Amino acid sequence: MPADHSSDHAAATPGSSDISPGFLVLHSHRLESLRDVLVQWLRAHPLAPLEDEVVLVQSNGMAQWLKAALAADPEPAAGAPAAPGAAPGLGICAAVRMQFPARFFWQAYRAVLGAGAVPQTSPFDKERLRWRILRLLPGLLPVAAFAPLRDYLSDDPDGRKAWQLAVQVADLFDQYQVYRADWLTDWSAGNDALRLADAAAGPLPLPAREAWQPLLWRALEHDILTGGAGAEGSAAPWDAVGAAAGHRAALQARFLSALRQAETRPRGLPRRLIVWGFSTLPLHVLEGLAALGRHVQVILAVVNPCQFYWADLTQPRARLRHARKAALPALLREEQLGRHANPLLLAWGQQGRDYLRGLEQFDDPDSYRARFQALGQRIDLFDDDTPADTLLAQVQQAVRDLEPVPDDPAARLPVAPGDRSLRFQVAHSRLREVEALHDHLLALFAELADSERPLRPQDIAVMVPDIRLYAPLVQAVFASGDGTALPFTILDRPQRGEQPLLTALDWLLGLPEARCTSAELWDLLDVPAVQARFGLAAADLPRLRQWFEAAGARWGLDAGHRARWRMPDGLEQNTWRFALRRLLLGYAVGDAGALPVSPAPDGLPATAGDITFAGVLPHGDIGALDAAGLGPMAAVLEALAHWSEAL
Template identity: 45%
Template sequence: MPEPGFVVIHANQLETLRELLVQWLSKQPVPVLGTEQILVQSNGIAQWLKMALAETANGHPGIAAGLKVELPNQFVWQLYRAVLGDSIPKSLPYDKINLSWRLLGLLPQLTDSVYAPLQRYLQDDSDGRKSYQLALRLADLFDQYQVYRADWLQSWRSGSDALPNSKKQQVPDDQLWQPALWRLLQSQLANLVGELAFSSRADVHTTALAALQQGKLARPDLLPDRIVVFGVSSLPQQTVELLAALGAQRQVLLTVLNPCRHFWGDITAAKDEVRAAQKRHGRKPGLPAVLDADALYLHAPVLLASLGKQGRDYISLLDAFDQSGQYRHWFNGRIDLFSEPVEDVSSLPLLAQLQQDILELNPTPQPVRQLAASDNSISFHIAHSRQREVEILQDNLIAAFANDPSLKPRDVIIMTPDISLYQSHVHAVFGRLAADDARFLPYSLADQSLRGSQPLMLALEYLLDLPAQRFSLTEVCDLLDVPAIQRRFGINPTALPQLRLWLTEAGARWGLDAQQRASLDLAAPGSSYSWMFA
């Protein structure tokens, strides 16, 4: 069984971390019937890692078995149950859905002056829509506090308005309604059901962390032999606290993508606090003791200063729990796996030059580097629609595979903030080519929500909001394409193209009739090209 410990490995390339992980898992295997628990940030990264673990020594595909790859939040709840046993209920009173309805019932009772900001917002709420929307937003806010700021909620529950572990010691005056509302929620629940051991995730976390720090495990069988956190850009402080405490009983390996080999907390506004807590990575030699915020470009890359705040805070958080002296010898002293510096940076493509500047904390070069005509390491494309974006992507991928025979589809990952917006366009562009076509590229979509992958869910959502719909021809035809609706009304799918043609030629475009259009404040067109007109 792997030796217990809380291990943090830094590298500036995800491929380096993957290679280390493959070697470490083969060198320090879990028992034959054990499970390798791996926490990742997305399903795409999970698949990429599984393929690397499945490769055999000669590079041919093999089998990766005994792996349990999931998102961190899923494992945290499993850890709570391992520590506290089955006493944790499946649903807590302050889970997000339950909390929204409790808040909706409380909003009319908020008459004290401390709730003045909420009262102002709820003025002229004739149909209750504002109350409902506000309850949802407040439920989301308190849900985030339960995940990231359980210490705040515990302080507020005790009657204090303090903000523990924060630069601001007290809640600002215009936000005092937050702790007051949380205490009101607590008192309401106590009056209804009495005192509960666990009313919120904040209670669960506080109790579980204390038990874990004392070495207590009610259900050790629920915990794997080792926990690996791979490629996660940031974890909540509560999760890091749990993993660090768990390191006394299990091996916990965190692989951290760190773009800079030096300490780079100095290039932010909160430099003093970060520098005081920092102990692993040293400051770059030659930096001034005090950095002028208006002259950061003279000492560090602008991109790192402007876009690196979350990474800096996460690395600083890990450093507060990191005891590298306890495990450094496991890796022969190499726990910071940064790339070696390149002497002639100008010989690199522009993207590699930017990465090198960030790695070495180099200031912005003067004159500013220019992108050469033959350099395609960074490219910008302007498209008039999402469909065109995907078409441009396909063209560039086909060209890349043609120019580099060693490039494989599994080596490519496309990232976008919300894949659901592009789902239909990806299928339309990449799915139109047959598998025997030379331009065919195999693809899969990861991180899709249930709503975006189930046509019936979209149809139900549309039908529930019928009074506010415009009944466009496209929307109605999309409804008729849903297999469940076809079965319910006995519609023959093969007749839909002819039906769509008839409706188009009859002039059906949008709106039921003039009266329905008037209900949407769109009475000007009358009944022309409505369904009644058709």
């Protein structure tokens, strides 16, 4: 990665184009249309050879898509055939830094306000806040306003509920910093109220049960400002601290003021910033981008599903950019919206409406429209010649045109027989979901193999609610060795999911709540560090797994561990200790026939089930050379039993 100052010498670099500052906004309901305009703009206005293009994205998947789009081959020469389904790009994607907004803005705070005024990482990040909250809570609970939290934690002998509460509150304050920075600013100044979006309505008083939130917020600010010294013993650690705190809401105000006063671009800011593909952004991010536009060329590519102004349908007024749909009545009440607007926008678009309403405050399209027209491009890209011949295309077109659902079913567009553009598939498990997806993709590849636009793996994006749960299933199904493997890449996996040791540590920290199932323990033993700690060889694991499964290990370390799950006392069958004892006895005596036969009750003849020793039935004839792994396994189970009690 180039040094931070790589963009500061670019203005005078020979061959660099004139990158004039501005806040340029592109709207389209299709990413492909936004991509085409961006490619043309970057081709016409390239940066200097040693400059990095800085792009803000909302996910790693979006970053990969844009990189592939920029790296696509340029338009073919006259007479040369174009690749099927290919869209023209720049031919290369290099010196491009993809970042998330939060990280970029923190770096921008340091560049504008000075590295000495802004720490390298925020002390208000939720990963840090949770520990501060956990430490401060005991000293704050006696305060009357904290009665709801005091009642909640009244039955918390091991501190588990306090930790869970700290995690939830830290996440709540993190969301406030993003979406309700105005509340935090007021709370820092001692104004314990809830400011509304409509300033004319005035703030709402804080409910009594929530009065602890501003007190805790100021206590956190006090603790951070004092370095944790004396916060708990202070008479009132929640006194107003004003804007001196270094949370994002306080830094944002100083950042905006500094940008307004600066006459030239502060050192460390890029000459151009591309904000790609966001369908919603918080207001403070829009404020920051607009302020950066005084010194930086900011290109905001907005995924807007509708070509008409839909941020506020009930109050018609002069619009800055998008026209109000002509067919809408002049005045609409909330209960009438469903008859005149698209139900998907009404149901799913609240954040999008807030985004567009906030964008209106900063967007001046007349100041840059001609610059795109000079390249033969437009800034509003909603015309689409794609025929609405599939159900998915019909839904997209209705959203784009703000069309309501017709009351008369006969007036709705017909769905072609065999239309598979929009499908709902129900499966009984996540594994079955992935298997069904794999089979469906194989069928699509085969079906379109000989068409003019064959389907390519890079044309497919699969979204799941939690990639941590689906990643191992995708790897198992899509990388199968039976000739049906499909190429894939898993994105947006948290670092914990990519580091087996961190995954094992996370599981061990939750050991008191773990059932210690067969899958959990074998996943733990697959970690090389755990194998090294207990002297296990990776080559021994398949044999050990086969032995323990055959000996009946299913879940629970022992009978005591199972008792925590409200199982009957003394129920040790199918626990790990149960299986270990069977295996060790099998190693000691060999074949079960070597044991004395226990007398059968009531004079019945003895059976194989009666051949036991101290109530344990030996399993298998385990040889001395093969049994070397039983000792380390016994040590693993003993350590797990100890820490399950100690934690």
